[in-house]
Amino acid sequence: MLCSTCRLRPPVTDDGRCLLCAGPAGAAAPMPPAPMPPAFIAPQQYLRSPEGLAKAVVVLLTLVAVADVLAVAAGQNTRRVVAAGLENDFAAYDDAAASLADNLYATAGVLQTLVSLATGVVFIIWFRRVRLNAEVFDPSMQPMRPGWSIGAWFVPIANLVLPRRIAGGIWTASAQTNTDGSWRTVPATVMNLWWGFWVVSLVVSQYATRQSWKAAQPQEILDTTALVMGSDALDIVAAVFAVLFVRALTRMQGERAALGTYPLGTPGVPGRADWGRAH
Incomplete structure (x- = not known):
């Protein structure tokens, strides 16, 4: 009920x-x-500031976007070299330019992989931090146990849904309450845009990668390279919205911590919480 x-x-x-x-009337009920x-009794009494981790995540997400831009540029260069060969049936194909294009494309791919892995690790650590804080703010709003803030990302198929579900609980619990202690809704537009673009970019990237493995003919290489470039562009947009989401949720938790650990008006609970050292 x-x-x-x-x-x-x-x-x-x-x-x-x-x-x-x-x-206030509910406090006496x-x-x-x-x-x-x-x-509203949480299993822990302390909060930990996510601000330091949030700054690291923002920097890494920016590097992800930069790596994606470089990958798009490398892909466009590859398409230019292949298209030039197709125009004269590869009669005057520039092997040096083709070799350079391959090297640039491969280097961009390696850079994307390394930056994405580093970003994923730090993002999940930040995600766990804000999830544990949300457990203090309002455990009744959390749909899954805190450990799922890590595990949900590694469950095939379900990782397209579960992290968003967890993020929704964190978002609601971190919303600053009204001055009278009543619940206030904070639009989750930025969170929904981040998640939507991330899922779409992930699906398109997986499809583009599989298609590129099968590409053998020049025209197939042109088509699959364009597809990969499209997935990189989607990833750039997802990274931008991820930055906005991380900054918004981190700010919300700071404001919420200033009001109190528990929902306002809870009997016997201090009215203010400071960033602690637990967890």
Whole structure:
């Protein structure tokens, strides 16, 4: 059973509202008898600032976008060399230019791989940090246990859905409440755009990679290179929205930490939380 107002949290008042929607009046409402602990008692009492990790993630995501731009340029150069050969049936094919194009394309691919791996590691560490903070802010909004903030990324197929589900819980729990303690909705547009572009770029990249492995004829190389360039362009857009998402969520958690660890008005809980050292 969920709150009759927000449909998100367990009800704690006689009229079926949760603690946040009930406002100050809800703070005095007795908790209904239940075998489980109260909904807003978190397993930890401290927060850790995600700001340092967020800065590192932003820098790495910027490098991802730069590597993608270089890959697009290398791909365009490869297409130019191959197209020039097709024009005269490779009668005057420039082997030196072709070799240079291959080397540049391969180097760009290696750079993309290295930067993406580094970014993925640091991003997941940041993601776990904000997930643990969300557990302190409002554990009732978390759809999965904290460990899934890492594991969800490594489950085939499910990793296209589960991390977004976890991010949604973090986003809602990190939203700054209204001054009267009531729940406030923060539009998740930037999060949805980041996730949408990331999933699309991932799917297109996988398809383009498989097609490039099968490409043997010059025209096939031209087509698959263009497809890979398209996936790189999508990845650039995804990286931009990822930066906006990381910065927005990190800022939200800082503002939320200044208001209090638990939902405002929770009996017996301090009204303010500082970044601690636990986790």
